[in-house]
Amino acid sequence: xxxxxxxxxxxxxxxxxxxxxxxxxxxxxxxxxxxxxxxxxxxxxxxxxxxxxxxxxxxxxxxxxxxxxxxxxxxxxxxxxxxxxxxxxxxxxxxxxxxxxxxxxxxxxxxxxxxxxxxxxxxxxxxxxxxxxxxxxxxxxxxxxxxxxxxxxxxxxxxxxxxxxxxxxxxxxxxxxxxxxxxxxxxxxxxxxxxxxxxxxxxxxxxxxxxxxxxxxxxxxxxxxxxxxxxxxxxxxxxxxxxxxxxxxxxxxxxxxxxxxxxxxxxxxxxxxxxxxxxxxxxxxxxxx
Amino acid sequence: xxxxxxxxxxxxxxxxxxxxxxxxxxxxxxxxxxxxxxxxxxxxxxxxxxxxxxxxxxxxxxxxxxxxxxxxxxxxxxxxxxxxxxxxxxxxxxxxxxxxxxxxxxxxxxxxxxxxxxxxxxxxxxxxxxxxxxxxxxxxxxxxxxxxxxxxxxxxxxxxxxxxxxxxxxxxxxxxxxxxxxxxxxxxxxxxxxxxxxxxxxxxxxxxxxxxxxxxxxxxxxxxxxxxxxxxxxxxxxxxxxxxxxxxxxxxxxxxxxxxxxxxxxxxxxxxxxxxxxxxxxxxxxxxxxxxxxxxxxxxxxxxxxxxxxxxxxxxxxxxxxxxxx
Ligand SMILES: Nc1ncnc2c1ncn2[C@@H]1O[C@H](COP(=O)(O)OP(=O)(O)OP(=O)(O)O)[C@@H](O)[C@H]1O
Ligand SMILES: [Mg+2]
Numbered sequence: 001x002x003x004x005x006x007x008x009x010x011x012x013x014x015x016x017x018x019x020x021x022x023x024x025x026x027x028x029x030x031x032x033x034x035x036x037x038x039x040x041x042x043x044x045x046x047x048x049x050x051x052x053x054x055x056x057x058x059x060x061x062x063x064x065x066x067x068x069x070x071x072x073x074x075x076x077x078x079x080x081x082x083x084x085x086x087x088x089x090x091x092x093x094x095x096x097x098x099x100x101x102x103x104x105x106x107x108x109x110x111x112x113x114x115x116x117x118x119x120x121x122x123x124x125x126x127x128x129x130x131x132x133x134x135x136x137x138x139x140x141x142x143x144x145x146x147x148x149x150x151x152x153x154x155x156x157x158x159x160x161x162x163x164x165x166x167x168x169x170x171x172x173x174x175x176x177x178x179x180x181x182x183x184x185x186x187x188x189x190x191x192x193x194x195x196x197x198x199x200x201x202x203x204x205x206x207x208x209x210x211x212x213x214x215x216x217x218x219x220x221x222x223x224x225x226x227x228x229x230x231x232x233x234x235x236x237x238x239x240x241x242x243x244x245x246x247x248x249x250x251x252x253x254x255x256x257x258x259x260x261x262x263x264x265x266x267x268x269x270x271x272x273x274x275x276x277x278x279x280x281x282x283x284x285x286x287x288x289x
Numbered sequence: 290x291x292x293x294x295x296x297x298x299x300x301x302x303x304x305x306x307x308x309x310x311x312x313x314x315x316x317x318x319x320x321x322x323x324x325x326x327x328x329x330x331x332x333x334x335x336x337x338x339x340x341x342x343x344x345x346x347x348x349x350x351x352x353x354x355x356x357x358x359x360x361x362x363x364x365x366x367x368x369x370x371x372x373x374x375x376x377x378x379x380x381x382x383x384x385x386x387x388x389x390x391x392x393x394x395x396x397x398x399x400x401x402x403x404x405x406x407x408x409x410x411x412x413x414x415x416x417x418x419x420x421x422x423x424x425x426x427x428x429x430x431x432x433x434x435x436x437x438x439x440x441x442x443x444x445x446x447x448x449x450x451x452x453x454x455x456x457x458x459x460x461x462x463x464x465x466x467x468x469x470x471x472x473x474x475x476x477x478x479x480x481x482x483x484x485x486x487x488x489x490x491x492x493x494x495x496x497x498x499x500x501x502x503x504x505x506x507x508x509x510x511x512x513x514x515x516x517x518x519x520x521x522x523x524x525x526x527x528x529x530x531x532x533x534x535x536x537x538x539x540x541x542x543x544x545x546x547x548x549x550x551x552x553x554x555x556x557x558x559x560x561x562x563x564x565x566x567x568x569x570x571x572x573x574x575x576x577x578x579x580x581x582x583x584x585x586x587x588x589x590x591x592x593x594x595x596x597x598x599x600x601x602x603x604x605x606x607x608x609x610x611x612x613x614x615x
Pocket of ligand 2: 335337376452608
């Protein structure tokens with residue numbers, strides 16, 4: 001066991017090839033008629049999801065965005081604005097945590113689009129598209145794999161919130177239910193960024209467009225402040241902002257109340273996002289060259 | 290297996306990017322079995338043709354059938370029979386060698402465990418076992434190429450596209466890749482290969498299409514292409530440097546096309562038939578001009594290319610800017 005580490009670290013190039021290589025290759029080829037039926041759409045999505053998880057494993061540094069950033073946001077907003085906006089830090093935490101929870105996750109959904117945009121410029125994209133599987137599986141799989149990132153970021157926010165004194169009345173059940181709903185909304189929303197990433201050429205452009213859409217949605221919402229202090233026209237805008245609708249529902253669930261109308265509205269938002277941006281993304285993906 | 294269906298059949302294939310026609314009316318007819326080479330300089334349209342045939346890019350005009358299936362209406366059927374090894378490594382750089390193989394294996398329909406087994410077997414056959422758990426971005430160019438080809442063999446394709454399989458790798462790796470390609474053909478796979486190297490096409494391909502500026506400028510076996518260019522060349526080196534002028538004058542008088550070479554004792558004679566060779570040598574002997582050595586050969590593909598396209602086989606110095614990555 002003493003030298004076992006050195007074998008994996010070895011940087012010697014591939015073994016020099018003996019003249020027997022053609023023979024060895026001939027042996028591992030399977031006859032054309034023995035090939036299995038290609039993966040079903042579902043299996044393909046799972047395989048691509050596995051790929052997304054491997055990427056997280058191999059490039060853990062990309063998790064910095066989803067770990068450090070949420071902690072920073074929570075602490076900053078709590079202590080800088082807590083006194084001013086909520087009266088006291090303790091009161092404000094109860095109001096802010098569900099909001100920042102939503103904000104963080106939907107901000108992270110943008111990275112899904114950016115990652116895909118990077119993927120499309122690589123040679124492996126051609127390989128994937130030459131395979132006999134349901135093409136959009138690459139998109140769906142990537143979005144499914146990203147659920148892990150959302151899960152991680154969300155857990156971090158809630159943990160930090162707990163230490164800051166966040167004690168939702170709905171208890172663990174309410175929090176978990178809210179979490180599940182937010183994951184569904186994030187999945188739906190990420191189709192928007194998928195479409196954006198397919199429509200623009202570069203990663204920078206994708207980032208620019210995403211930010212442009214995201215910023216008003218996040219700030220013209222009820223995440224940080226109660227809209228009753230806003231001018232009437234802005235209140236209207238905040239009310240119809242889907243982000244506000246989601247935040248309201250998440251706050252309700254964490255507080256232990258489940259309102260059918262709120263849930264219905266969120267479901268409607270999710271449905272609309274998927275129905276519009278899903279097919280648009282898939283169409284553009286198929287036409288992408 | 291039905292080998293009478295052509296592997297590839299295209300008529301007037303066109304693809305435009307903006308105003309420039311990358312492919313401008315390509316007709317190809319490639320039968321199954323063997324290696325078909327598409328030869329052309331940078332920007333000739335090789336990759337674009339291949340991507341249309343592999344159903345990655347929709348042609349703007351023209352007809353194309355791959356293994357009997359229409360590229361417009363039956364892309365799925367085509368994808369079930371082909372494998373593509375792109376010009377730029379078609380692998381996930383962040384994943385390890387074996388992870389790449391497992392991913393492809395699963396997409397091609399194997400269960401995880403079998404996909405891993407298949408992957409390990411292939412890596413071993415390609416001499417990549419030691420690198421199996423290393424991310425592909427740490428592979429050398431030669432190793433990447435091998436892994437890339439291995440990835441196309443998880444299931445055996447009926448038609449395999451290889452886009453410039455040996456560009457940028459050293460001569461030893463290049464010879465290995467050639468051996469691999471020949472092995473695949475023996476296994477019944479048809480290979481469509483693009484290359485910028487005349488030697489590669491000459492060594493590997495059974496037939497060659499020479500393309501330039503998006504059109505096929507010549508097609509045939511390497512031998513036919515050489516014949517199309519016309520003559521072979523007889524190179525004669527004289528024993529006595531001072532006799533060369535006399536020899537050139539003598540042969541010209543007989544109507545033989547002759548050019549003196551940079552070497553002051555050498556000259557080259559363009560010949561149509563091998564009989565011309567003996568005739569030339571006899572004439573020189575009659576005039577008591579001593580020959581030190583001579584060689585006779587068919588023209589190289591370099592010369593073929595020069596004759597067919599009017600340019601040497603060097604990259605085009607196009608004024609049109611290269612737009613974007615493919
Ligand atoms: N996606 C694209 N968008 C715009 N132009 C493109 C695209 N792909 C190729 N082209 C252009 O089409 C022409 C043919 O390109 P192609 O890649 O087919 O050539 P090639 O023969 O493969 O060249 P090389 O030997 O350099 O790989 C080039 O002028 C190239 O700039
Ligand atoms: Mg090319």
